[in-house]
Amino acid sequence: MDDLLQEFIAETRETMEALTGEIVAWEADPSDRARLDAIFRFVHTVKGSCGFLDLPRLARLSHAAEDVLSAVRGGERAPDAALVNAVLAIVDRIGEIVEAIDQGTALDDSGEELLIAALDGKAEAEPAQPSAVSMAPRAPTRSVRLSVDLLDRMMSGMSDMVLARNELARRLREADDPAVEASLERLSLTVAEMRDTVTRTRMQKIDALFSALPRMVRDTAAGLGKSVALSIEGADVELDREMIEMMRDPLGHIIRNSIDHGIEAPADRRKAGKSENGSLTVSARQSGNQIIIEIADDGRGIDVDKVIARLAATGRNASELRALPEKAKLDLVFEPGLTTKDEVTGVSGRGVGMDVVRANVEQIGGRIDLSSQRGQGLTTTIRVPLTLSIISAIIVGAGGQGFALPRQSIEEIVGIRDDGSIRIDRLGATAIATVRERRLPLVDLGALLGLAAPDRGDPRMLVIVGVPGGAYALAVDDVLDNEELVIKPAAPAVMAPGVYAGQTLPDSGRPMLLLDGAGIANAAGLVFTREVAAEPANEDEAEPVMPALMFLDLDGVRRAVPLAVVDRVEPADPHDIHFTAGELRLSVDGRIVPLAAQGTLDGREGVSILRLTDGASDIGYAIAEALDIADLPCAMTPAREPGPVAGVVAWRGEQIEMLDAHWLFAEHVRVASDGVARPICLLAGREAGWMATFLRPALERAGYRVATALKPGETAALTLAMDDDAVTDNAPVLRLSREPREGADTIFRYDRAGLAQALARHAAGAR
Amino acid sequence: MADLFLIAEIAGRPVAIASDQVESVVDIGEVVPVPRADARVRGLAALRSRVVTVIDTRAVLGLNGGDMQSRAVITAIEGHHYAVLVDALEDVTPCALQPLAGGIVLDPAWRPIGCGIVELGGEPVLAIDLRAMIPGLAVAA
Missing domain, CATH: 2.40.50.180 (CheA-289, Domain 4)
Known part of the structure; x- marks a missing residue:
């Protein structure tokens, strides 16, 4: 908890510093929407953190300020001077309290009621007095914040050191002096340990982000009289520390929203036939060059109609919104200042803050997607780019070159066996792999990358790569090694082929490319659908x-x-x-x-x-x-x-x-053979002879039988005549003209496309 | 106003590169190819602990890959480092950049990368823009 509190203090301090300018600007121009949003985000974030850290005074202040700012954002209140003053007084007070918490000193809470009352215009806010506390020297903290640049330099210096060590080791081995080798060994150990530590300064298990969740979910749910079971998956995925910090707030907001707005009260859940306990799943995984964090609840999902109604209430055109495609409608929840909740709660407030969430995620180059099932739940997917990460990789050889493949995407590595349980077959010219009764598309890595001739005999090693929707077998020449690699993003020209996820410099000092399993499948033209992904059914069950x-x-x-x-x-x-x-x-x-x-x-x-x-x-x-x-x-x-x-x-x-x-x-079967009952097309009028000669194939292709006279008992499904012929039959008539005419209800007799279209239309009507 | 220019040789011709585009000048070692990438990408090379993308200038000019060049000019563009291969490096001199004017039209291979003329000892030398040699970048503003 202390760590979290320290982080909160450091973060609030930092934001306050950055916010000073915004506040001054807002004071000068209260109608400035961007400044207003920035201040709103600040108090919203403070409120979110306070609820979790059990800081009731800060929570009360920030909640009150958020209320007022939200009203301003919604256009219900005008940002007059009194209101601006009152908000600024609260922001100042938040800063004072944070400093006091950091120093462990008490701060008189008198006047806070007045500050809050001032927000409603009931009292005049006094301009905040710089308090004695904030003048006092700050207590030393146990955590420091470092610039990412510094960490990066440390990392690359470390890598240089490893490479230099390798070089030195090579040379010393030639000299063959046991005493020197022993001390080199000691150096190596230290360097390895050091590298581990340095790496950890930058990378962190996402567990650091997830470990706070159980308590947060419990407290949030308890505050709302709900019961929620949380399950966490993939906590050992490693992520850039910077990303983890940036993800903390969005993740908290989404989870609080899920519990507050998504998961229903126990009584409602019973009514809907669900178990009383809501379930919330938070998972993280690495896919290609992205980290995917998924938050899935089994609540009521997003009520799109309600969202639209809310937006309409703020003056948006409801019918325009309703005409949006389904996905765009869902994305409306990211509109600023929106809530679908009728009453405001202390948990996620009214703004839902989804616009804030999206802004935060996009700031780090991420993307946020919603997938909602009415009554079934909401899944929020956050994708953040893999700026830098350490992954466990298998190194495979193809065409004499080594490539890294993320271990996470590999299901298994198998060799071709002579007993036929793992083999390669050909379907036409396409090779497929059969691995213990499971058929998989085969991709030859060497051939795909143009490093080896496509027909050089069957491969000996297959790496089974899992991709969304299925798996495929990747034929490689060798499986060389297994290494922890620091992956860095590659230049756009290198990423352009779509088969790489990044680049790395292993201990060998030779650059290596990291393959993207899904990208390779794409490049090879493989298409996976969910049905294909079905695993071979349980052997015990009788297969249909x-x-x-x-x-x-x-x-x-x-x-x-x-x-x-x-x-x-x-x-x-x-x-x-x-x-x-x-x-x-x-x-x-x-x-x-x-x-x-x-x-x-x-x-x-x-x-x-x-x-x-x-x-x-x-x-x-x-x-x-x-x-x-x-x-x-x-x-x-x-x-x-x-x-x-x-x-x-x-x-x-x-x-x-x-x-x-x-x-x-x-x-x-375009035109079935004769004898099958088909609608009759009657050729009438003076041009019947021309039609029989010229149009019969087209008519027959359209599914008609052609007749120039009806036998007793027969009726025509369509009569074809020229535009000036008199027709007595009561079947639908299609008229042809000798000259092309614009806009007429006749068809020029050599307009093949028009004729075929008209025939198809009539044929569809006749059946 | 004279800026510093690095005089190098590309495809047998002298060129001038604005020194603010040049981070360093190195001899690169082994180049690991990047299959399926643009022909202008010779591959990846390690430069101390950094991986740089090696740009084959002969391919940029539409020439067949020449003998293995190993001298390269390192430039950083949009957060990535590139090593642009050159035949030879000569000097760094202050020169004034003059526009390509007076009806001079470069041939198509050189036109995208040429950005002006500098005078060097009375001889005109083509000034080139390294950025224009690198594939996959967003269109230069």
Whole structure:
């Protein structure tokens, strides 16, 4: 607690110093919004810290000042001279109390009531008198604040020292003198220890930020009559000390907001069918070149309508706000001076301070995102850049060069085994890895970076890299080492390829790049969706299966097709198969059936045709031979690109490609073969002959059967006529014109696009 | 008004670099390549405890990478340090920067980096802007 108090004092002092100028400026121009915001942030922060540190006097003062400033921000009160004076008197008093706390002396609290009353305009605030206390010399503190520059210089000096030591060690080893080596050893130890300490001056476990949370959550919740269970994850993530300091306030605000506004009172939670205890999860992790801090509660989420109503009350256009996309609506909570809470509480006040939170986060180059589920909870994600950090990394070799890979992103490192449990297979030209029944996309690091030829045989080592939504196997030449590395940001030109997270200088003195696991997946064109991420289901549970016909395809690959779409398998003579009018077609029983094939028919004596049907139309699929009917698991790894193959399933340790029946039908059934009932397009008028000659293919492609006269009992779905023809039929009429005309309800007869559009519109209406 | 200029040689031609852009002049050691990066990035090199991004001036000028140069001018831009390779370093002299005027048009490879002329012993020398050689920067204000 003492540490926290010391920090609070140091911080308040510092802010007060910086604020002096703002106060003077505000006094000169009370309408200056930026100054007002700065002062508001100050009292808001003081209030937040006081509640936690149990400083009731400061809390009362800052709360009162915050109330008034918020009213000014909301336009309810005008910042007249009396109000400005009163606020300044309070700010001064806060400074005096802080000095008194630091020196452990008592400060008379008389007059504070008057100061607060003055805020309401009930009493005249006396201009603050410089008190005797603040004139007294400050007591020495046990913590000092250092400039970051100084720390940086210390760090780089330390690194220089390590490199010099390495160089010296190399040279002394050549001399081979045991006495010298012993003293070098001693030096090495000291240097290593020293480096550790120096590093720690800059880096800190995020635990330093999280350790205060349990008490804060408990006190906050208790003050509101709520009960909240806090769970903390990733407390050992290391973060720049500077970042930790900057994150302290935003994190506190968000958590207090979650408990105050998000998590409901126990009775309401019961009503909503939730457990009485709210739950709050705070987690930290490193991802690529960012540290991600997530605060998730299971409260009521953000009531967007209420937010809009509030903003509308301050004069914003409500319908304009309502038209915003969902995410932008959520972001409205970052508007200055907004609250969705009806009554003001001592905990998070009314401003919610979300605008302050965002300002603080953005100040350190971070980003804040909200994801709210009405009634389910709110997740706030803060991303801060990894300015400098020490991470535990694995060093891998590719194409003769070493690269560092954050250990956190690595699931495991495996070698290819001869027993087939870990192996590489090819899907078409794409290599995939199978690691104990788990199929993973394979990325060859050397080839991706252009350091090695893509086809140089299968790799021996795979690093399984976890990324959001899944994992992939990274093929590397070697796994070289395992080291703690100081990562620094790299120049923009180095970051531009998107596969690096930073650079580092290991003890070898040779610069090294830190790979970004997610960036590599991106660069390799991998796409992960949540479904793919599904781990292989529990082995005990019966996996859902699907009966399928397995066959040997023309290109020699074993594939399968769901049995349900197979009508029959029949032999065919290759001479009945022709490439006509843009696709393969099979003549059978006097009809023409569209034919799909993967591979070539050339040089084959006979082929088998899978006759596939969707109930209405049928297509053929040429294969070499049918093999077996088997129950294949439904779980399928989707193909990279849509095509005749939907994906791949595992069956008895083999990879079987599954045909995409939907794709095949969508590709080949444009106009189903004759005989199927289709809407009739009646060609009427004097130009019927021209239409029959010229337009029939277009009409048939649009799904119509073309007729020049109706048989008894038939009705036309569409009548096509020229603009000056008289039409008696009562079907919808599409009129064509001989000349292009602007804005007419006719279509110029050679306007192919317009005609196709009109036909599609009518066809959709006819079905 | 004369400013200090560092006279160097790039691609066989003398150039002048404003000394306020130059942090130091060094011989760099081994360069570790950065795969997939811009061709102008030769790689990374260690300069004591600092990692610098090495800029290949021949690639900037659209020439094929020459023999391994090791002399470099160190410049700090937007918080990052860059080592700009040069063929040779000659001298630091005070010169007055004159604009490129009088109808002189540089050829396309040199045009982006040239920023003026200085007189050196009666001979004109092209003054260059190191910043213009570095890829990936925000457009200069």
